[in-house]
Amino acid sequence: MTEETVVAAGPPPIVRIVTQRFDHPDSHTLDRYVATGGYEALRKALAGSPGAVVDEVKSSNLLGRGGAGFPAGTKWGFTPPGVWPRYLVVNGDESEPGTYKDRQLMERDPHQLIEGCLLACYAAGLSQCFLYVRGEMALAQERVAKALNEAYAAGFVGRNILGSSFSVDIVLHWGAGAYIVGEETALIESLEGNRGMPRLKPPFFPAAIGLYGKPTIVNNVETLSNLPWIVANGADAYKQYGSETSPGTRMFALSGHVKRPGVYEVQHGVTTFRDLLYSPQFCGGIRDDNRLKMFIPGGGSAPWFFEEQLDLPLEARPVGAAGSMLGSGAIVVMDHTTDAVKACLRVVRFYARESCGKCTPCREGTNWLETILQRIVDGHGRPSDLDKLLDIGDNISPGPYPAASWTDGGLDAVPFPPRQTTICPLGPSSVAPVVSALRRFRPEFEAKITKRSVNIPLHVEREGTRV
Amino acid sequence: MARLEPANVEIAHEIISRYPRPKSALIPLLHLAQEQDGWVSDEAMVHIAELVGCTPAEVIGTCSFYEMFKREPVGRYLVNVCTNIACQLLGAEDLLHHAERTLGVRAGTTTPDGLFTVEDVECIAACTEAPCLTVNYRYFYKVGPSDFDAIIADLRAGRRPTRCAAEPGEDGEIPAHGTLHRVRQSIPGDRRAGNADPDTAGEPAWLGAGGAS
Structure with missing residues (x-):
């Protein structure tokens, strides 16, 4: 199907796989899950070999939903042969601004996630699973804890699952508020009880050296939530939705x-x-x-x-x-009513606050970006500031930074991802809004610098006093 | 404000037993200390160090990295107003100013009666319901100034806020600061598969039957 025909025909029909139970008010309970076909995929998997599950998932070409978009089945295959034990760490710590889906999946269908974890453990030979839920998500922690307790009692999790030789514990772990822990090596550090600072990679990715130095698969909540449906209905059924390269x-x-x-x-x-x-x-x-x-x-x-x-x-x-x-x-x-400079500042401030401080270009650079943008917004910007912003960005992320094309402005697209002088992509992320906004809305920045309109917070103006 | 109480030590031991290495339990134990006292005291951190077998310096190292851990007392209700981009676009800054004015405190500080601490926080994953806030990590969606006043009035009066978050099945209770989830995971002894010790665990039994390597 070409792009044109899709646009002409309107959006493709709605298909609900991971959100199929969301309309039930009790979608988070074991009763509802089992009544709607829950844990059938597990039974089906246990009746066959672990290799059959791997083949099914590989054939479905399920792409990881955490950001990198790597095929999940292939990722499982990266564990070195003969090195035991292997762990599964579930990344439920996604804190990217704007991201909401993982919380819904954990709050509204925790059993689907648990079944997904079990299928991954069975297929890839993972001996223990740690389900890391973001600290601020109290309800998600509650729902997952309750679901795990139910699943243990019903014999779906733990020793000799459904009477088979498959035994695995799923341990609920919860964070305490740090965006960077959503990065997989920082997640592992955090799970080991340390400050959540990313580990240097390459050469060794978590699949080779991860939790406690052992092979570890880190999968996103949405990725795992897709597994029960794929195993129950087959890869071919999954591939009839979506595009060839991005199925489902x-x-x-x-x-x-x-x-x-x-x-x-x-x-x-x-x-x-x-x-x-x-x-x-x-x-x-x-x-x-x-x-x-x-x-x-x-x-x-x-x-x-x-x-x-x-x-x-x-x-x-x-x-x-x-x-x-x-x-x-x-x-x-x-x-069109949005102030591009303020929006840019707000996104940059997030990265400045959340930088873990391990790499100098990010620790220093993100704060400089914020300081300069803040003074531009406050009406104290200097003419040299705009080039300085780009220069700081270039120190975090050298070379042309990814940006969208703009035919009217004579600018061509620079493909993603960026290059980086930092271990993880947090630093380069702070450059994204700066380059995007400056390439497109430079006159807005310049106007703030030349017109010197002072940014007085609303509450100060209302009270007529300076605090 | 002190070390963990005996009942909590018992819970702590159970939590530690779920990890192949005790230090992994550090963050859950810091939450346990915060649940007991409402904040994390030095004494509690020393106790946790003893429990997991590391130094107190390592505990404070981890504790100080994560913003949910408060190393000094905060209000009974921690009001976290999100001002990140999605909320900012729909008036979060005005909401934060309203909160500061109504409660008479700056973001990051506590009201003199010790009831409310206001914080200006980053994205709390309710972006489609902006502007939003959490009280002790319980969500309130699409909060306007009058909604905010109603929530505060309910909490002052010791009531469950009538304008509670819309997640299906939520009861609207807001436990005191420190208590995150009110349901703990508990693994019955006879159902435990056991930890996979990184030094000794071998190939899982179910792979032996053939299949994946």
Whole structure:
């Protein structure tokens, strides 16, 4: 199917795989899960060999939903042969600005995630599973804890699962508020009881040397939540949805200036940004029928997209070639009333706050970016500041930074991902909003510097006193 | 404010027993200390170091990295207003100013009666329901100034906020600061598969039957 026919025919039909139980108010209970076909995939898997599950998942070409988009079945195969034990660490610590889907999956269908964990452990020979839930998500922790207790009591988790030789414990672990722990090696550090600072990689990825120095598979919540459906219905059924290179469905959280913000599960690779933003079955357009100014296509770390990119399909490769990424499935939409400089500052401030401090270019650079942007917003900007912003960005992420094309402005797309002088992508993420906004809205920045309008916080103005 | 109480030591031992290496239990135990006292005291950190077999310096090293751990007392209710991009676009900064003005405190500080601490926080994963806030990590969606006032009035009066988050099946109870999840994982002894010790564990039994290597 070409892009044109999709647009002409409207968005592809809605298919619900991971969100299929969300409409039931008791979707988080074992009763509802079992009544709707839950743990059948586990029974089916246990009746066959672990290799059969690996083959099924590999054949489904399920792509990891954490951001890198690596095929899940292939990732399992990276564990070195003959090295035991192997661990499964579930990354439920996604804290990317705009990302909402993983919390919903844990709160509304924890058993689906648990079954996914069990299937992964069985297939890849993983001896223990740690389910790391983000610290701030109290309800998700409660629901997962309750679901695990139910599943243990019913014999789905623990020793000799359903009477077989398959035994694995799933341990609920919870974080304490650090964005960087969503990075897989930082997640492992945190799980070992340390400060969540990423480990140097390459050469050794967690699949080879991970938790306690042993082979470790780190999978995202949404990735694992797809497994029960794939094993129960088969890879061929899964591949009839989505595109050839990005099969199945994917969840996207749409927030910001749209009429109906929400989390939508759509067919992967064939649905376009325009479908999501404007189709009545999804967001239904920009609020007050305003003009679209820009949108973040894949969480705070992603370089911004504009109107020209609306017809791109939701698929990693074309989005990467166009200068950004789908990341964690978070789309933040901004209409023409948005102040690009303030929006840029707000995203940069996040990275400045969350930098773990391990790598100098990020620790120092993100704070400099924030300081300079803040003074521009406050009306104290200097003419040299704009080039300085780009220069600092270049120290964190050398060379041309990924950005969207802009035919009217004479700019060509620079493909994602960026190069980096840091261990993990947090530093380069802070450069994304700066380069995106400066390439496209430089006059807005310049106006703030030359006009010197002072940014007085609302509450100070109202009270008439300076605090 | 002190070391863990005997009942909590018991829970601590159970948590530690789920990990192949005791230090992995550090973050859950710090949460346990915070649940007991509402914050994490030096004495509690020394006790945790004894329990997991590391130095107190290592405990404070981990503790100080994570922003949910408070190393000084905070209010009974921790009001976290999200001002990250999705919420900012829909008026989060005004909401934060309203919170500061209503409660008479700056973000990061506590009201004199010890009831409320206001914080300006990063994305709390409710972006489609912006602007949002959490009280002791319980969500409130699409919060306007009058909603905020109603939530505060309910909490002051000791009531469950009537305007509670919309997650299906949620009861609206807001436990005191420190208590995160009210349900603990408990693994019955006869159902435990056991830890996979990184030094001694071998090939899992179910692979022996053939299949994946």
